[in-house]
Amino acid sequence: SYCSVPTFLASAASSSVSEERTPEEEAFFARTEQLCEERNLKLAKVKNARDLASVKESPIKPHRLYRMGRVSDATEADLHLLNDEIGIRTLVDLRSPTELKEDVTLERDEVYGEFRSLIWDERDNGSVKELREGEPRIKKKRSKNIMGHVKELVDGAKKGVDAATHSDEGTKGVQEFYVAAADLANASECEGECDDEDTLVIKDETANALLQDYGLEENDNNCPPGDEDCRRKNKRFVQKYAPNTIADDKSRGTRKERHFVSIMNELKYVRGTLSKVRKRDIAKTIIKSPGAVVSKRVRSSIKSPFLDKINGGGLPMLNDLLSRYGAPGIKYVLDLCKDKNRHPVAFYCTAGKDRTGMIAAIILAALGVPDEDIVEDYSLSANVYAEMGDNQAMVGALSQRSLDPKTFLGAPPQVMRDTIKNMRETYGSVEGYLDFIGFDEKDRKELREALLSD
Secondary structure: OOOOOOOOOOOOOOOOOHHHOOHHHHHHHHHHHHHHHHHEOOOOOOOOOEEHHHOOOOOOOOOOEEEEOOOOOOOHHHHHHHHHHHOOOEEEEOOOHHHHHHOOOOOOHHHHOOOEEEEEEHHHOOEEEEEOOOOOOOOOOOOEEOHHHHHHHHHHHHHHHHHHHHOOOOHHHHHHHHHHHHHHHOOEEOOOOOOOOOOEEEOOOOOOOOOOOOOOOOEOOOOOOOOHHHHHHOEOEEEEEOOOOHHHOHHHOOOOEEEEOOOOOHHHHHHHOHHHOOHHHHHOOOOOOOOOOOOHHHHHHHHHHHHHHHHHHHHHHHHHHHHHHOHHHHHHHHHHHOOHHHOOEEEEOOOOOOHHHHHHHHHHHHOOOOHHHHHHHHHOOOOHHHHHOOOOOOEOOEOHHHOOHHHHOOOOHHHHHHHHHHHHHHHOOHHHHHHHHOOOHHHHHHHHHHHHOO
């Protein structure tokens, strides 16, 4: 089955979810299974994949836009369907650098060999960098002990707490605290390099990933200092496009491209919850000994106010933060979708549920698809995490280990209803939201022409 509805055996939700379902929920899952069989592409390893033209009342022409989960695991038959039959021309990877580092199949040549890789760089105001052919997206870094870095982070955390709890100008301090907290939370345990099992190091896979992306250096840092010839030969990028200019390069034609567009990461969620977390809860996590080794217990306490708020807010809150803090990346994806030379476009995250679902909903709403049809399409992702069987898979760029599985691993219809309602209440309309992210009426007209015209 391409959208089966077993119990959540593969996730931390396990136990007996199916036994707890109401008759209404059973009917929902039965209907979801039927619609998945009708709409989802017949792919063995790429989950949750379907043409946005398949959505009820969708005016989008077939073979323009596809939504799906990660494509790295595609089988030979999957690739035949995607590349030979559909002819996917543009892949848009919405995952965070942390997720990319964990994907051991990220550079599979049989999947990505024909695609040129481009990285959208939010830190550089949305510039786009094209990787040299054969250059990996993620550069491996040597492990390094972070004891000195820990002390800096702890000092920043103490200043943040003090500012937040003893002055009216505490926002910046709280942000500094949470930057420190998020960085520490991403640190990994020692692997035979320390005497104390709770001592931390930052490993190459997770090296400060929340604060910077080590895949964006201009050169290969393995070159000896001062060896300019080595640096020239190992330059990572062959082209850099200034913000909002990549579409002007007509030489790209209709070549196959893979765009890395990290629209969210844990740090953005942390920042998004700052105003929602009580100052006294922040104060409880103060680290009193800057010189002390940071233990797993301390890391857990640092993250707890943030995670409590996320778990309490559930998927509607996650989607609200995604639409706000992921806005620049969402606009870039919409810009790709309005470019006819890029079609067919397939955008995906890990499971194709949250970030992918949000972008699909925005596009469908912008084209006038009724709310309930958007909700129905979203609900087809209800069981994708169980199908993946991967309890390490991220949920909207957040680790499953930090989240309530019964709240976050499904796709209840009410979540998307609330998401659309919240967007209209916050921005006045879906068009108001698109204006907010800089995708104006001219852009929307181009999107309609690209997706609706013959």
